[in-house]
Amino acid sequence: MNARTLAPSPSRRGVAAPLACAVPFACAAAIVAGGAAAADRPFSSASPWNTAIPSSAVYGSAPAAPGLLAGVDSWDAQNVWSIPFYRATTADASRPLLYNPLAWYKVFTGEWRRAGNGAAVEAEILASSKTAFPYPGNVYSTTKAGAWTLPSSYNKTLNPASPPARFYVGAAMKPATGADGHMAVAQPNGSVLETYATIVLGSGQLVALSYAVSSATGLGDGWQNGQTASMLPSYAGLLCDEELAAGVRHAMAISAPASLLATQIAYPAYAFDRDATTNQQPYSGALPMGARLALPPSVSVASLKLATAEGAAIAAAAKTYGFIIVDRGGSGATIRVNPNCAAANPVLRAWSYGLQNDLNAIFSRLTRVGW
Structure with missing residues (x-):
């Protein structure tokens, strides 16, 4: 069963968020501790x-x-589609994580909220929750169009001998407010808890539709069973404000509209959207999930005539590392940005005419690249 079959609703990230600009944005994050972002570069050098x-x-x-059209998801001040990424310590409470099959749909319909529900709603949530999760992999990912088929090998989510599973999560750590309700929390042992359609109850208990425990020190590929359609870790490839001054040293994660995507998979992705062909906005393009897009050597940053230093920094990274498609979302390309960086750059935190034009110029020259 998947999030989309639980209700007659638009698919995950299939509907544009109402924003002040033309691009519907979706998803972001980076590790933060105590509300301040850490300048981590997840995963191995390989x-x-x-x-x-x-x-x-x-x-x-x-x-x-x-x-x-291209943009950054941090232009949505409400961070509806972001992926807050925190770092917990052993001083934080160890909290139980419960399964609820309605955790996506009930927030989509407005009946429940990601946090701050009243006592009656919380009682309803608990009554319909279970201590064990029924599926080892993403309920919204597949390797085969028209079916729910997961990879033959991946990092399966297994229930503990005595469920529920428990994780360190601080009292101030909250998921994104939108229907997807992403949250990621680095654990003291070095693993990362990724949850999808997350609800935080007043008691501190966590409820979700799906979760995985991934590694921030490995390859960061789809084997991790990350909580994205591609199964890539949700915190992979996130852009942070301070990187634009220091230099971006990694590939950048983007979501792409269904009109660009094909029911194919390119490494490092392991899957694509389960409803890729049945959604009201079906895949109709030529790019595989996981495709890397980059500025080719024939295109210089100077030739793009960019207006902002931020645009130039993103363009430089687009030549050296490129962008990797990790998810479907909206009608434009969306760069994922950490909503909790240590320093806030105004052009990333509110819609910028200059950066908008720069990103459109960059994306107009991107080509698919492989080796």
Whole structure:
């Protein structure tokens, strides 16, 4: 059973969030401790996220997304579609995590909230929750169009011998407010708890539709069973404000509209959306989930005539590392940004005419790249 079959609703990230600009944005994060972002670069040096595009790489002959509007999800001040990423310590409470099959739908309909529900609603949530999770993998991911087929090998979520599973989560740690309700919490042992359709109860108990425990020190690929359609970790490839001054040293995660996507998979992804062909906005493009897009060597940053320093920094990273498609979302390309960086850059935190034009210029010249 998947989140989309639980109710007659638009799919996960299939509906645009109402924003002050033309692009519906979706998803972001980076590890934060005590409300302040850490400048972590997750995963090993061999990770596809941290590997620079080699000189032997092969680039597509035509732009991958001509005319596509691009933006950053942090332009949504409410962080409805963000992925708050926190770091817990052993001083934080160890909290139980419960399964609820309605955790996505009831928030989508407005009956429940991600946090701050009244006593009657919380009683309803608890009454319909269970201590064990019924499925080892993402309920919204698949490797085969029209079916729910997960990879033959991946990091399966297993219930403990005596459920529920418990994790360190601080009292101030809350999920994104939208229907997807993402949250990621680095644990004291080095693992990362990723939850989807998360609800935090007044007691501190956590409720979710799906979760995984991934590693921030490995390859960061879809084997991790991350809580995205691609099964890539939800915190992979996130952009942080201070990186724009210091230099972005990793591939950047983006969500892409269904009109660009095909029911195919490119490493490091392990899957794509389960409803890719049945959603009201079905996949209708040519790019596989997990595709890497980059500025080819023939395109210089100077030739783009960018207006902002932030745009130039993103363009430089787009040449060295590129963007990796991790999820479906909205009608434009969306760069995922940590909503809790140590320093807030105004052009990332509110819609910027200059950065909007710069991103459109960058994305108009991107091609698919592989090696």
